[in-house]
Amino acid sequence: METVDRKIIHVDMDAFYASVEALDNPELRGKPLAVGGGRDRGVVSAASYEARKYGVRSAMSGKLARRKCPDLIFVKPRFERYKEISDQIRAIFYEYTDLVEPLSLDEAFLDVSDNIHNHSSATEIAQEIRQKIFDTTGLTASAGISINKFTAKVASDINKPNGQKTIKPHEIEKFLEQLPIGKFFGVGKVTALKMHSWGIYNGHQLKQHSLEFLNANFGKSGQHYYNIVRGIQYSQVKPHRERKSVGAERTFPENLIGHDAALEKLSEIVDTIDRRLKASGKKGKTITLKVKFSDFQQITRSKTIDHLTDEKNEILEVITELVLVEDFKKSIRLLGISVSNFEEKVIEIIKPKSNQLKFDF
Numbered sequence: 001m002e003t004v005d006r007k008i009i010h011v012d013m014d015a016f017y018a019s020v021e022a023l024d025n026p027e028l029r030g031k032p033l034a035v036g037g038g039r040d041r042g043v044v045s046a047a048s049y050e051a052r053k054y055g056v057r058s059a060m061s062g063k064l065a066r067r068k069c070p071d072l073i074f075v076k077p078r079f080e081r082y083k084e085i086s087d088q089i090r091a092i093f094y095e096y097t098d099l100v101e102p103l104s105l106d107e108a109f110l111d112v113s114d115n116i117h118n119h120s121s122a123t124e125i126a127q128e129i130r131q132k133i134f135d136t137t138g139l140t141a142s143a144g145i146s147i148n149k150f151t152a153k154v155a156s157d158i159n160k161p162n163g164q165k166t167i168k169p170h171e172i173e174k175f176l177e178q179l180p181i182g183k184f185f186g187v188g189k190v191t192a193l194k195m196h197s198w199g200i201y202n203g204h205q206l207k208q209h210s211l212e213f214l215n216a217n218f219g220k221s222g223q224h225y226y227n228i229v230r231g232i233q234y235s236q237v238k239p240h241r242e243r244k245s246v247g248a249e250r251t252f253p254e255n256l257i258g259h260d261a262a263l264e265k266l267s268e269i270v271d272t273i274d275r276r277l278k279a280s281g282k283k284g285k286t287i288t289l290k291v292k293f294s295d296f297q298q299i300t301r302s303k304t305i306d307h308l309t310d311e312k313n314e315i316l317e318v319i320t321e322l323v324l325v326e327d328f329k330k331s332i333r334l335l336g337i338s339v340s341n342f343e344e345k346v347i348e349i350i351k352p353k354s355n356q357l358k359f360d361f
Helices: 016-024 060-068 079-094 122-137 149-155 169-178 190-196 203-209 212-216 220-230 261-281 312-324
Strands: 008-013 034-037 044-047 073-075 099-103 105-113 139-145 165-168 244-258 284-293 298-309 332-340
Touching: 008 079, 008 122, 008 149, 008 169, 016 034, 016 044, 016 079, 016 244, 034 060, 044 060, 060 079, 079 105, 079 122, 079 169, 099 298, 105 149, 122 139, 122 165, 139 149, 149 165, 149 169, 169 203, 203 298, 261 312, 284 312, 298 312, 298 332, 312 332
Parallel strands: 034 073, 139 165
Antiparallel strands: 008 105, 008 139, 034 044, 099 105, 244 332, 284 298, 284 332
């Protein structure tokens, strides 16, 4: 197995949104809890572990969630509060390494190959970080530790909640061979079904197929599947990951009919976009409208202007133009807006050191 020696930790907070709500309201602790909308058109953003026992999951409709768990408690999300705690957690990460790649408010990759404290063990670093998170916030986190991002991320899910798992270099081959095919990066439901038709249900069975076979049947992804099942993944922790777009969308309790109704709601969404652009300090050139109709057909329409903007009125003007050229014959379930095509910044790329690591996992 060809590898590049790194020590990667994936830290993932346990049921983060729901845990924050239970932290701030002790009456919710130990109860089935969902963050999100409980109405028929509402969607679950996060679920406590007590709710998950009933099959409640994120992205599930509020209606289905209530059907699965009649005692489910819904609370509205408080993203400013989640961001506040996320910033505290991220500050802990930076006590150990500058190579932190946030994936969302509640998870991140850390490269601790050369860590600030010259700690002798990546496993112990993960334990320290998880303890500091608990001492600082009162919340638990899980972690995965391995030589690449993929294996570390999969490992972080093994002993959840409030646990961790280290996959050492000599353990990776066996670990990946036993891994269900749907757990591999880049294998979605459609690809998994295609692989199942050839008798590929786990990493070992995937490994039996040649690169030529995978290229012939999966195109450009063939090389990726060939490499990843052998533990070959060179993706570095990217501390300078840039946000590509700023957006907001809304699903409505009742379907909207016609341009006027759509524009009224889009004006409200633009207000949200305005706040998010100002908070992020971003300006963009491309403005995109997203529409999902009552039959779940979805369209997107974009316009690129010749200058950067974060001005609310200018964004609304473009959105209005995009709306009025469409013939909305069907009622509308969801509307969304995003701004992208930000000004590019020159970022210094830090090359990884090529020396062999001198500490154990």
